[in-house]
Amino acid sequence: xxxxxxxxxxxxxxxxxxxxxxxxxxxxxxxxxxxxxxxxxxxxxxxxxxxxxxxxxxxxxxxxxxxxxxxxxxxxxxxxxxxxxxxxxxxxxxxxxxxxxxxxxxxxxxxxxxxxxxxxxxxxxxxxxxxxxxxxxxxxxxxxxxxxxxxxxxxxxxxxxxxxxxxxxxxxxxxxxxxxxxxxxxxxxxxxxxxxxxxxxxxxxxxxxxxxxxxxxxxxxxxxxxxxxxxxxxxxxxxxxxxxxxxxxxxxxxxxxxxxxxxxxxxxxxxxxxxxxxxxxxxxxxxxxxxxxxxxxxxxxxxxxxxxxxxxxxxxxxxxxxxxxxxxxxxxxxxxxxxxxxxxxxxxxxxxxxxxxxxxxxxxxxxxxxxxxxxxxxxxxxxxxxxxxxxxxxxxxxxxxxxxxxxxxxxxxx
Amino acid sequence: xxxxxxxxxxxxxxxxxxxxxxxxxxxxxxxxxxxxxxxxxxxxxxxxxxxxxxxxxxxxxxxxxxxxxxxxxxxxxxxxxxxxxxxxxxxxxxxxxxxxxxxxxxxxxxxxxxxxxxxxxxxxxxxxxxxxxxxxxxxxxxxxxxxxxxxxxxxxxxxxxxxxxxxxxxxxxxxxxxxxxxxxxxxxxxxxxxxxxxxxxxxxxxxxxxxxxxxxxxxxxxxxxxxxxxxxxxxxxxxxxxxxxxxxxxxxxxxxxxxxxxxxxxxxxxxxxxxxxxxxxxxxx
Numbered sequence: 001x002x003x004x005x006x007x008x009x010x011x012x013x014x015x016x017x018x019x020x021x022x023x024x025x026x027x028x029x030x031x032x033x034x035x036x037x038x039x040x041x042x043x044x045x046x047x048x049x050x051x052x053x054x055x056x057x058x059x060x061x062x063x064x065x066x067x068x069x070x071x072x073x074x075x076x077x078x079x080x081x082x083x084x085x086x087x088x089x090x091x092x093x094x095x096x097x098x099x100x101x102x103x104x105x106x107x108x109x110x111x112x113x114x115x116x117x118x119x120x121x122x123x124x125x126x127x128x129x130x131x132x133x134x135x136x137x138x139x140x141x142x143x144x145x146x147x148x149x150x151x152x153x154x155x156x157x158x159x160x161x162x163x164x165x166x167x168x169x170x171x172x173x174x175x176x177x178x179x180x181x182x183x184x185x186x187x188x189x190x191x192x193x194x195x196x197x198x199x200x201x202x203x204x205x206x207x208x209x210x211x212x213x214x215x216x217x218x219x220x221x222x223x224x225x226x227x228x229x230x231x232x233x234x235x236x237x238x239x240x241x242x243x244x245x246x247x248x249x250x251x252x253x254x255x256x257x258x259x260x261x262x263x264x265x266x267x268x269x270x271x272x273x274x275x276x277x278x279x280x281x282x283x284x285x286x287x288x289x290x291x292x293x294x295x296x297x298x299x300x301x302x303x304x305x306x307x308x309x310x311x312x313x314x315x316x317x318x319x320x321x322x323x324x325x326x327x328x329x330x331x332x333x334x335x336x337x338x339x340x341x342x343x344x345x346x347x348x349x350x351x352x353x354x355x356x357x358x359x360x361x362x363x364x365x366x367x368x369x370x371x372x373x374x375x376x377x378x379x380x381x382x383x384x385x386x387x388x389x390x391x392x393x394x395x396x397x398x399x400x401x402x403x404x405x406x407x408x409x410x411x412x413x414x
Numbered sequence: 415x416x417x418x419x420x421x422x423x424x425x426x427x428x429x430x431x432x433x434x435x436x437x438x439x440x441x442x443x444x445x446x447x448x449x450x451x452x453x454x455x456x457x458x459x460x461x462x463x464x465x466x467x468x469x470x471x472x473x474x475x476x477x478x479x480x481x482x483x484x485x486x487x488x489x490x491x492x493x494x495x496x497x498x499x500x501x502x503x504x505x506x507x508x509x510x511x512x513x514x515x516x517x518x519x520x521x522x523x524x525x526x527x528x529x530x531x532x533x534x535x536x537x538x539x540x541x542x543x544x545x546x547x548x549x550x551x552x553x554x555x556x557x558x559x560x561x562x563x564x565x566x567x568x569x570x571x572x573x574x575x576x577x578x579x580x581x582x583x584x585x586x587x588x589x590x591x592x593x594x595x596x597x598x599x600x601x602x603x604x605x606x607x608x609x610x611x612x613x614x615x616x617x618x619x620x621x622x623x624x625x626x627x628x629x630x631x632x633x634x635x636x637x638x639x640x641x642x643x644x645x646x647x648x649x650x651x652x653x654x655x656x657x658x659x660x661x662x663x664x665x666x667x668x669x670x671x672x673x674x675x676x677x678x679x680x681x682x683x684x685x686x687x688x689x690x691x692x693x694x695x696x697x698x699x
Contacts, residue, residue, distance in 0.1 A: 038528040076528075109535045180673050211530050213623035216550060217424060217668060223546065238529050242624055245532070250548050251542045 009049035029065045029331075029343070031324060032094030034085055034109065035123075037073040039238075040265070042102045045123070048317035049098060052324035062328050063335055063342065066318040070094055076101070076236075078108035085109045089116040090254055095343050098323035100124045101316060102236065103150075103183040114139045119345045119352075121323035122311050122318050125150045125183045127190075130372040141349050144373045146319045146326070147285045148384055150183050152377040153259050154190035156282045156384040157231060160257055161198055163386055163398040164229070167407045169255065171229050173203045173218055175222035176258075177215070177243070178233035180207040187233050187259065213239050217248045223252040230254060235261035241272050247276035251412040255280060259384070266290050266311040267394045276389040278410040280397075285315030286365045286375075286382035288394045292318070293402060297364035326352065329361060357381065416547050421664055423543065427553045427622070430560030436640040436652040437567060437635055444584045444647035445604045446503065451511035452493045453612055454633035455518045456486035460581030460613030461620035462522055465533050475534045483613035487517075490609025494602060515614035515630050523627040530624030533617065533664020556618045562654055563614065567607070571649065580604060584647065639683045644694050651695025659683070 031271045033049045035042035046069075053067045061067050070092040072084030075327060081102075088094045089112065096119040103126035110132060112122045120143045122129075127149050132140045148156075161171050161190035174195065195202060203225040206218055222230050230247070234240050240262025247256050255278030262268055266289045267278045272365055289311050292298050304312050312318070330351040334342035341347060353369060355361045357376045360368035368376040377383050379399050386398035388407065395405035439453045464482035467473045473481070493511060500506035515653040535552035542548050583590045583600045591597055612633075616625065640659055644651030659679055666678040687693065 036528070038523055040527070040529065043527075206671060209673055209676075211624070211626050211628070212672060213530065214424075214667065214672070216553070217420065217664070218419070218672075220547065221668075238626070239624055242530070242532060246550065249538070249550060251540070 001183065002154035025063060026343070029062045029067045030070055030092060030094045031327065032070050032088035032092060032097040033099045033320065034072045034074055034088060034097055035080065035316070036076045036101050036105075036402045037071070038075070039101065039317045041123075041261075041279040042073070042099075044312050044314040044317040045099045045320035047099075047124060047308055048300075048304065048312060048319075048321040049324050051300070051307060052321050053278040055303075056324070056328060062331050065118070070222075074100070074102070074105050074109070076081075076105060078105050081105040082108045082112050085112040085118075086116065089113075089118040090104050094299070096121060096323075096345075096348075097328045098122070098320055098327075099316075102181075103129070104181070107182075110143055111141060113142055117345050118142060119327070119348055120144070120391035121146055121326060123147055123319045125153065126186050127151050128182065128186070130370075130374040134372040141373070143370060144326075144352055145375050146322050146367060147315070147375055148377055148382060149374050153187045153233075153282065153384060154194055155377065156386065157187070157191055157233075157258055158198065159398065160280060160282070160386045161195070161200060161229070163407070164255070164257070166172060169228070169407075169409065169413075171198075171200055173201045173227045174229045174231050175203050175218075175225060175227035175254075175331075176205040176233065178207060178219055179236045180209050183235070184233045191231075208234070208237050208239075209238060210237055212237050212264065213238075213242045213245045216250065219243075219247055219252055220251050222254060227254050230256045231258035231351075232256060232260045233258055235259070238262070240412070241268065241276075244268075244272050244279050245275040247279075248272070248277070251410075253413060255409070255413065257281070257386075259284070261314075263387075263389065264289055264315050265313060267387055274392070277391065278388065278408060280386065280388045280407075282384035283315070283387045283394070283396065284384050285318050285408050286384060287315065287318055288385065288387060288396060289315060289317075290394050291396070291404065292364055294362055294364055295364070300364050318364045322365065322367055324356075325363050326361070326367060415692070416545055417668070419544050419663065420547055421668065422556070423549060423557070423663040425661035426657065427556050427560075427660075428663060429657035430557055430564070431615050431619050431622075432636060432640055432660055433564055433653045433656035434560055434611045434618075436637045436656050437564060437649050438611040438636040438660065440641045440644065440647060440649050440652040441567075441571075441604055444606045444649070445580055446501070446502070446583075446601050448507050449504065449511070449604075450497075450608075451508055451634055452489075452518070453608070453637055454630035455493075455515050456490055456609040456612035457616035457617070457619070457633045458522065458625055458627070458630045459489055459518065460486040461496060461533055461616040461625040462526060462531070465531050465620070465625075466526075470487070475536060478532075479536075479617045479654075482617060483610055483657025487606050487609045490605045490612075491602065493609075496604045511555060515583060515634065519627045519630045519637060522630075526627070528627060531620070532624045533620040535621040550622065553622050556622060560615075560618065563611065567611070567649065570607075576603060610633040639680065642693055643683045645688055645692055648693070648695035651693055654694060661673040 035045040053069045072088045074081030098121045100122040103124045106124040240260045260281045263281035330348045333351045339347045357368050360366040365382045385396045460482035463485045467478040511692050534539040537551045539551045540548045640655045644655035663675050666675040
């Protein structure tokens with residue numbers, strides 16, 4: 001009898017040890033959102049993820065488990081971001097964390113991600129993130145970016161220059177105004193050789209700090225230096241509206257066209273009092289906020305508008321919404337393949353990697369990953385469409401297969 | 415030639431706005447010996463209030479600005495009230511006013527977000543200055559408006575009876591009380607004038623540039639540096655220092671680049687203070 005009891009105890013212990021902890025204890029799926037919540041780019045991520053979670057829960061959750069959303073505010077600070085990531089991963093026990101915005105914060109949070117082995121489906125744009133995956137795959141493989149990166153932003157800007165030339169607007173000299181930040185540094189690094197190959201001269205490259213607003217002297221200087229185009233590479237400065245207003249009131253003989261995050265805002269035209277008219281911008285995240293390219297995207301923006309009373313305030317909403325669904329798809333695929341723990345991050349990395357250039361998954365945008373876990377770029381995949389504000393509307397003007405309008409020049413340039 | 419005109423005009427505009435902020439900061443310190451770390455609150459709140467009133471109640475920009483400045487004055491009086499019990503302790507005054515500034519910054523951050531906002535300008539459009547040099551009309555208007563306000567302040571302090579009482583309190587608090595000056599009223603008048611000046615500076619600044627929550631502390635740093643440069647307690651010194659800083663700011667931006675402008679401005683201030691520790695107009699106490 002005694003030996004039978006010992007055998008039962010041993011068997012029981014063996015059973016407990018062999019079972020993954022998560023399966024035995026799981027009651028729900030926890031999705032963490034880490035973003036700068038006081039910025040539109042951050043609040044849009046939280047709001048979008050909330051919609052996705054509500055939709056998924058209304059249809060039975062993920063593998064029958066209810067999904068819970070937990071939120072952290074990185075306050076655009078690497079230290080705060082790291083602490084919040086750790087809290088979401090260890091105390092809130094998030095199965096996946098989505099979000100991020102600042103590339104600097106992302107670099108710091110990736111270290112906590114590697115330490116906690118938490119799946120991280122992100123925004124931000126510096127190629128230095130994916131370089132980490134390429135250099136040390138085992139450590140950083142949990143990181144995936146669901147929007148294009150700074151190198152591809154440069155391809156988009158170079159294509160914009162070509163498009164302007166094809167439309168009869170000669171671009172020989174450009175004046176760059178950019179965030180004093182790692183992401184803009186990366187864009188310019190990639191852009192310089194592309195402009196060289198197009199025989200375009202950069203007459204000046206001006207770095208601006210956060211909240212910089214003194215654009216008038218810069219616009220006048222660009223004009224004096226005979227620039228044909230001001231290329232803004234501005235997100236974190238947060239003053240794209242001021243640049244555009246000062247450009248529209250000075251009416252210089254040069255265009256504005258580039259990576260101007262503020263111009264992606266559906267309310268940008270109104271916020272600038274119409275000064276945004278004729279401003280050319282790249283539709284970040286591979287979709288126009290007011291006119292998405294896929295069925296899922298179109299339905300999403302309408303749901304967003306119905307719930308919050310307005311279109312997504314930033315393209316990061318698409319990134320977060322897609323991230324939640326991508327996670328669900330990966331878990332379900334892992335379950336279909338009878339993985340022992342379909343929620344395990346190491347397991348899910350393999351399934352997310354299956355969405356590659358040959359096998360993209362179409363969510364609000366086509367999602368496919370390169371080997372370094374960057375989003376694959378291309379006309380038939382996801383890229384920042386060249387767009388323009390025309391009479392209060394956002395219009396895609398390049399490439400032609402998705403264009404909804406043609407380039408219009410301001411009357412003072414004609 | 416065009417570069418010099420541009421430097422002068424842009425530098426005078428920004429210097430004028432700095433002078434409105436710094437003269438008020440200097441006035442409060444000169445009269446009540448209060449280092450008001452919440453001075454930037456008046457600057458930011460007037461602008462945010464005006465933006466809110468225009469957006470939510472479709473008020474005229476002039477009326478909205480007027481109400482914004484009135485709210486700035488009210489907040490100045492709140493600062494007076496909360497510092498009164500601890501006025502004898504300089505460190506406590508700094509802690510209380512700084513805490514108040516951080517509290518208001520948090521409230522603005524929560525209510526309006528972290529992104530900069532602009533106020534509708536009094537006058538739209540651009541003025542051709544010389545050849546191809548153009549300038550927003552609002553920026554041009556800010557120059558005479560700021561100078562007129564500074565002259566009015568100077569006249570008030572030096573010519574009016576109330577101004578002379580303010581000077582008297584500034585020179586000797588106990589003697590002023592002995593000759594029957596109501597010192598508390600002088601403190602209240604001083605803080606109201608200073609808050610109104612900072613509020614008006616906020617209105618002008620947000621019409622030319624933009625306003626964001628961190629401006630509350632940024633403005634404080636500018637004001638502090640300028641006032642020390644001009645000489646603590648000297649209003650004329652603060653005004654002169656404001657324009658020096660404005661020109662250095664714009665000249666650096668044009669020559670070395672925008673990201674150097676604040677750095678060079680602070681280096682110049684430190685350099686002048688090493689050469690003349692009491693500041694331009696300051697005297698040793």
